[in-house]
Amino acid sequence: MSTDKGHWIHNKKFEPSDWFGFVYCIENKETNQYYIGKKQFWHGGRKKAKTYGKAMSWKTYMGSSKTLKKDISKYGKSKFKFEMIDLYKTKGGLYYAEAYLQMVCGCMTEYLSDSITPRFYNRQIAAIRFVPKEFPKQSTKRYPNKLKKRYL
Numbered sequence: 001m002s003t004d005k006g007h008w009i010h011n012k013k014f015e016p017s018d019w020f021g022f023v024y025c026i027e028n029k030e031t032n033q034y035y036i037g038k039k040q041f042w043h044g045g046r047k048k049a050k051t052y053g054k055a056m057s058w059k060t061y062m063g064s065s066k067t068l069k070k071d072i073s074k075y076g077k078s079k080f081k082f083e084m085i086d087l088y089k090t091k092g093g094l095y096y097a098e099a100y101l102q103m104v105c106g107c108m109t110e111y112l113s114d115s116i117t118p119r120f121y122n123r124q125i126a127a128i129r130f131v132p133k134e135f136p137k138q139s140t141k142r143y144p145n146k147l148k149k150r151y152l
Contacts, residue, residue: 006059007077010084016041016055019087021094023101026063026121027081028071035068035121036107038098044091068121099126 008024021040028034039058062072062082072080085101088094102108102125110119 004059005084006061007082008059008084009082010087014087016058018089020089020091022058022084022087023094023097025081025083025085025101026068027083028068028075028079028121029081030075030079031071031117032112033071033117033119033121034105035063035065036098036101036105037063037065037122038094040091040094063121065121065123067123071121095126102126 010022019041021038021042023036023038026035026037039061040056041058043054043056062069062077062080086097088097102120102122105120107120107122108125111117112119
């Protein structure tokens, strides 16, 4: 079993060849900001492409956010926690899990106590690149629990 995960923390041993990718959370321990994302273990796309099936550089990957990368340079890598949340076997599962976590965590709408600084480095969810002008009402936020009670 693989034990070298680079700077990533994960509670279980795993073999990357058994998985498509992982969803992760990067925490800035200095500012209490986060980044939720996904990373594939292997290059996909067209099977004729030169990189198809080759390993990605996931062990050293530090997110795609320019703001996050700037803060890693500013504070130093040791001030960040790189956590694998879960592993996924399919592209669909991986992409859905990332979007789900970003929505449920409020990546586009949560702010630090100064009400100015975003809590998350994320600036888009599933290619939606805007901060909404209207936010979900309490009845909307409660609806998933109400719906779950119907079918549980």
